[in-house]
Amino acid sequence: MKTTLDIINHAMQEHPNAALAFSGGSDSIVLMDVIFKRTDHRPVVIYADSGMEHPETLPFIRKVCKRYGASLHVAKPTRSYLEQWQAQGWPMLGKLAAVMWMQKHRDRDFGYRLNVTGCCRNMKILPARKLTKQLGCTLQFTGQRGNQDDALRGMRELKDGSICYIKADKLTVCNPLLGWTDMMIRRYIKQNKLQQHPAKARGAITIGCLYCGGGGQFTNSGFRILRHELPEQWRRFIVDNGAGEIILSIKYDKPLDPVREAVKSLGGISALADAHPWIFDFLRMRPLRGYDK
Ligand code: SF4
Known part of the structure; x- marks a missing residue:
């Protein structure tokens, strides 16, 4: 002290x-x-x-x-959070992991970028x-x-x-x-x-931004918590803001266009969110063990 x-x-x-x-x-x-x-x-x-x-x-x-x-x-x-994400990248995976993801995918156009640092800063x-x-x-x-x-x-x-x-x-x-x-x-x-x-x-675990995907690869992903605690905000994020398609793209490691095609063939993002909401819970097929603070 x-x-x-x-x-x-x-x-x-x-x-x-x-x-x-x-x-x-x-x-x-x-x-x-x-x-x-x-x-x-x-x-x-x-x-x-x-x-x-x-x-x-x-x-x-x-x-x-x-x-x-x-x-x-x-x-x-x-600017609004959506304008920020469209301009500089979505806040997914965490600061370092987002940079590494961008490096790994630099030769493939995924149709979006990840940038946690830019989001927090702006x-x-x-x-x-x-x-x-x-x-x-x-x-x-x-x-x-x-x-x-x-x-x-x-x-x-x-x-x-x-x-x-x-x-x-x-x-x-x-x-x-x-x-x-x-x-x-x-x-x-x-x-x-x-x-x-x-x-x-x-x-x-945190009282930070509801839509932050910084912990989305862990078992205590904020997306899952948001879905259970504030379903209205969760739906706005996943369906209206288009985050659902970004999550699936990261999770299955496929660019946005084929993900959109797949989502369309399954009835659209809204129907998917109704029928299988849990598929948007994590940014990995097998989430990493969550940090416990
Ligand atoms: S904590 Fe908020 S401002 Fe910072 S990266 Fe996450 S969503 Fe963006």
């Missing part, structure tokens, strides 16, 4: 106008509590609304900000950073952790440390929770009786 407070105090000394990026997830709930309860600093709070959020997220965030007396600002992307990171700067802040706190969260974040931790100037976005980003483990987060939430996001409280 001392290190975390030292990082926060040092950052605020250098950047008196700061913002806190708040997603409503466990890590950002802890960081909010640490800053607002254990320091006198009062950064403005930024929530990036990608348009794919759980229906409970914004009401929950408003409630939390009200409780701490924090000033909330909502950042929105300049739908969340950039809108939040832009709004941070518009509000006159020169630093943004995030609840991002490091190696204890996942290997990719561990590499970023090694590269950037807890405070880093992002040249491309002309903004300093500070991650005071580097070094916190899952256990520490859970213990802090329990000891301080912090209220969790309603979806997390009822057992959801």
